[in-house]
């Protein structure tokens with residue numbers, strides 16, 4: 669079982685969010701998971717320019733690290749998203765990454781995986797950012813087992829205080845991989861998204877035949 673955390677703080681090893689995500693990974697490791705942390709700030713991710721290249725050819729015009737990151741998520745059984753709160757939203761690093769996942773969302777390349785989300789903030793916006801990160805997981809076809817945020821009020825030790833909650837979240841995520849997890853509300857949302865994206869896959873059947881075939885095999889197209 670592989671569990672991957674991806675966080676969008678530019679403070680890398682000094683990051684509160686990275687530490688919180690690491691505590692979630694510790695819980696997952698206790699349950700036998702092989703874990704990995706990705707600092708998005710270490711990767712070259714070009715902002716989407718809406719050229720629609722991926723829509724027309726299946727390949728992004730930019731030769732950067734996004735295919736590597738997508739492959740790492742595909743190899744994992746579960747994905748943890750983490751972001752610091754920046755002006756009551758996710759960090760720019762995280763948003764630039766998400767914008768580049770439009771193709772992965774349309775073709776549902778992570779469907780069937782599990783995930784969860786964490787955020788840290790000085791005071792405001794933590795819960796909203798966790799909800800948004802989980803929303804993006806659902807867009808990707810990933811079922812979230814939950815998430816939470818920590819408001820540090822400038823004291824990094826508050827992240828350590830959240831250790832038991834973070835580790836419990838990691839254990840819950842690992843249990844979802846090994847024993848399954850169900851949430852009818854999210855499942856309905858994911859099914860609704862998939863029926864919307866089906867039109868894109870059908871329309872592009874001739875130049876994305878592998879994806880069309882995968883959707884047929886998955887039973888998402890009859």
Ligand SMILES: Cc1cc2nc3c(=O)[nH]c(=O)nc-3n(C[C@H](O)[C@H](O)[C@H](O)COP(=O)(O)O)c2cc1C
Nearest residue numbers: 677683684685752753754755756788789790791792
């Ligand atoms: C550009 C920027 C914007 C921020 N915006 C907010 C904010 O809107 N509300 C808040 O309470 N804290 C805000 N913060 C504080 C961070 O969310 C907080 O310090 C967080 O724990 C940083 O996480 P990191 O150490 O993982 O980077 C902001 C910090 C930065 C650098």
